[in-house]
Amino acid sequence: MAAVGWIGLGNMGGFMSANLVKAGHTVRGYDVNPAAVAAAHEHGVESAGSIADAVSGADVVFTMLPKGEHARAVYLGEDGVLASADTRTLLVDSSTIDIESAQELHKAAAAAGYRFVDAPVSGGISGAEAGTLTFMVGGEADAVRDAAGYIDPMAGNIIPTGGATTGQAAKICNNLMLFINLAGAAEGAVLADRLGLDKQVFWDIASVSSGDSWALRTWYPMPGVVATAASNNDFAPTFTAELANKDINLAISAARDTGTPLEIGEHVQQLFQRLVDSGQSSRDCSMIVRLVDGTLAADTRT
Secondary structure (H helix, E strand, C coil), rough: CCCCEEEEEHHHHHHHHHHHHCCEEEEECCCCCCCHHHHHHHCEEEECCCCCHHHHHCCCCEEEECCCCHHHHHHHHHCCCHHHHCCCCCCEECCCHHHHHHHHHHHHHHCCCCCEEEECCCCCCHHHHHEEEEEEECCCCCHHHHHHHHHHEEEEEEEECCCHHHHHHHHHHHHHHHHHHHHHHHHHEEEEHHHCHHHHHHHHHHHCCCCCCHHHHCCCCCCCCCCCCCCCCCCCCCCCCHHHHHHHHHHHHHHHHHCCCCCHHHHHHHHHHHHHHHCCCCCEEHHHHHHHHCCCCHHCCC
């Protein structure tokens, strides 16, 4: 069993670290939000008062943070991971961040003598809780192999993606497709309703036909059809509009850097931006359906 340091105990990190505790590992966790630390402590995660405290004596350190700027601060700061952890400690960043930040972390870790992998995840809060996340792991082959052993209690799938930053690349492209699929499911659902189709009947057809997608089967934006959908709970967040907007903007930024046109992706990003601008940033991203059905006021549109 390993000594694990964990930085970032939010909606994802709290469940993920708890699954490592269930597997028998000793986990010391830190978060800037004391309430998150307290909640993780209830699931067996030892409370750390600082990054240095969390990483002290750790065999592996996981980070699960909102944005690239947070990851850079946690790793590169004066009292951050690279200044505090033993160089024998394996570093695993499971945040979803921009390629440039991921590359900077790889380079800084290597220069300081650490092994580092980028290992973002797919599966959302429900997957984090159930331990069925898909991990996309990029880095040197030996570091990826060793990271997989620690990741296993949190994962349904562990997929090596190649060299540095390829895990982030895979996650960014995957989420781009997810949000385009979600927008398509929302438009199809509203149109089907207005054409008089029973919402369950239409879902039964689409879910076994060419309109099927993970978004349709898991986040269907019409209430009373899919048990896991936030639409059943007034769009209480399973994945917020703010995070969706952040993630699709990562794809758009990467596309511009590589000269790749994302006309559909850019349109979907504008929809998420309208949700954010209308005060819905903390609601579930599947609330995009309210832009399709006109529930949100027309004056929120850009």
